[in-house]
Each structure stands twice: as structure tokens, then as C-alpha cells.
Amino acid sequence: MVSELTELDANSNSIALGVKNLSKIFDSVAGKVVALDNINFTVKKGEFVSIVGPSGSGKSTLLNMIGALDRPTSGNVYINGIDIFSLNDSQIATMRNGLIGFIFQSFNLINRTTVLKNVKLPGTIAGMDGTETNMRAMKILEALGIADKATQKPVNLSGGQQQRVAIARSLVNNPTIVLADEPTGNLDTKTGDDVFDMLKTLSHKFKRTIIMVTHNPELAESTDRSILIKDGRIERDVTN
Numbered sequence: 001m002v003s004e005l006t007e008l009d010a011n012s013n014s015i016a017l018g019v020k021n022l023s024k025i026f027d028s029v030a031g032k033v034v035a036l037d038n039i040n041f042t043v044k045k046g047e048f049v050s051i052v053g054p055s056g057s058g059k060s061t062l063l064n065m066i067g068a069l070d071r072p073t074s075g076n077v078y079i080n081g082i083d084i085f086s087l088n089d090s091q092i093a094t095m096r097n098g099l100i101g102f103i104f105q106s107f108n109l110i111n112r113t114t115v116l117k118n119v120k121l122p123g124t125i126a127g128m129d130g131t132e133t134n135m136r137a138m139k140i141l142e143a144l145g146i147a148d149k150a151t152q153k154p155v156n157l158s159g160g161q162q163q164r165v166a167i168a169r170s171l172v173n174n175p176t177i178v179l180a181d182e183p184t185g186n187l188d189t190k191t192g193d194d195v196f197d198m199l200k201t202l203s204h205k206f207k208r209t210i211i212m213v214t215h216n217p218e219l220a221e222s223t224d225r226s227i228l229i230k231d232g233r234i235e236r237d238v239t240n
């Protein structure tokens with residue numbers, strides 16, 4: 001399936017992600033909410049980690065901090081050894097666009113443009129050469145089995161196909177880490193399993209580091225490792 005993505009291959013066993021003493025407190029009208037309370041863990045390159053836990057336990061907040069979509073109240077996130085919150089906002093944006101791929105439950109595709117342009121977008125933002133981005137995007141779409149949809153608008157695709165477009169988009173910049181927040185949450189079981197298998201292949205065959213939030217216990221058990229979050233703390237961290 002993803003056999004053509006040879007240039008994504010990598011062999012190093014080094015640490016891709018480090019999370020150190022990470023806390024996030026939200027100030028809301030109802031008072032302070034401690035969403036993350038001193039979280040610590042590291043993830044190896046190529047590891048496929050699931051984050052599980054009850055609703056409101058802090059899973060999305062954690063993913064948003066790792067992806068530098070928001071700043072923590074305290075603590076550090078290291079990506080490829082870089083302390084990302086020591087960077088300024090523009091450096092963070094560059095780092096995020098180059099090293100991190102995002103996949104969301106609701107796909108977050110731009111419906112007024114084509115599948116191909118959606119997939120190319122992170123490359124375009126990064127200033128990648130247009131022809132090269134085009135070739136790379138098409139190659140990934142082919143590997144994910146949806147190259148024939150390249151000129152269509154995402155809205156005309158099935159949920160599973162749209163999520164594949166989102167996966168393709170997350171890979172176009174050859175990211176170190178792919179962050180997926182309930183990527184199968186809006187899909188039926190069969191399609192969700194297909195999308196999950198794709199993520200698994202990406203992790204094992206192409207050494208992408210994947211961190212996936214899921215409410216599905218079976219999928220979580222099929223990842224390399226599951227981290228259970230409760231009330232903003234790591235309650236359990238098990239190798240599957």
C-alpha cells in the first residue's frame with residue numbers, strides 16, 4: 001500500500017519526542033482548569049503510541065502542546081532534541097510546518113480547492129519547489145490509493161477517502177512526528193480499521209513516529225504502546 005514511499009524510510013532509533021514536566025492550566029470564567037499536570041515521557045523514532053483516557057482528561061491538550069499549537073503553562077517539549085518552546089513564534093511555525101504532521105477527527109480539509117492542492121498545502125507554505133511538491137503529493141496519493149481523486153474537491157469524497165487525503169497532507173513535508181487526534185472517530189469500523197492500518201504501516205515500515213489519541217480500546221492495543229491519561233496525569237504507560 002505505502003510501498004512506494006521509499007524516501008520516507010529512516011533507520012535511526014533515536015528519541016523523536018521528549019515531554020518534560022509539562023503542565024497546562026486554563027483560566028476560564030469558572031476558574032482554573034488544570035488540563036495537564038506534570039507530564040513526562042519520551043517517544044522513540046518510529047514508535048506508534050496511543051493516548052487514551054476519559055473525555056476531558058487532557059489528551060487533545062497534550063497533542064496541541066506537542067504540536068506547538070498552544071504554549072504550555074510550564075515544562076518543555078523536545079522534538080529531535082530541540083526545545084520547541086524556547087523558539088520564537090515564527091521559528092515555532094517553521095518547525096511545526098517542517099517536522100510535524102497533523103491529522104484531525106474532522107479531517108480539516110479545504111473544500112473549495114482540490115485534493116491535490118490540499119495535500120500540497122504544507123509544502124507550499126514551507127516554500128518547497130512547486131514541481132517537486134506536486135510529484136511528492138501525487139506519489140503519496142498513489143500510495144494511499146486515491147490518486148484518481150486528485151482533481152476532485154474533498155467534499156465529494158467518502159469519509160475514509162477524506163481521511164486519507166488528510167494523511168497524505170500530513171506526510172507531504174516528510175515530518176518527524178505525525179499527531180493524530182481521534183483520526184478514526186468519524187469513520188465506520190471498517191474504514192477506521194483501514195485508516196489505522198495505514199498509520200501502522202507508516203510507523204513500522206517508514207519509521208514515522210505516530211502519536212494517536214483514540215477512544216477505541218482495540219486500536220489502542222494494536223499500537224506499540226498506550227499511555228493512559230486521567231485528570232491531566234499519566235496514569236499508566238504500557239508496552240503492548
Ligand SMILES: Nc1ncnc2c1ncn2[C@@H]1O[C@H](COP(=O)(O)OP(=O)(O)OP(=O)(O)O)[C@@H](O)[C@H]1O
Pocket residue numbers: 026027028033034035053054055056057058059060061062
Ligand atoms: N481552551 C480551553 N479553555 C479552557 N479550558 C479548556 C480549553 N481546552 C481544554 N480545556 C479543558 O481542559 C481539560 C482537558 O481538555 P481536552 O480537550 O484536552 O480533553 P480530551 O481528553 O481531549 O477530551 P475528549 O476525549 O472529550 O476529546 C477539560 O477540562 C477541558 O474543559
Ligand SMILES: [Mg+2]
Pocket residue numbers: 059060061
Ligand atoms: Mg480531545
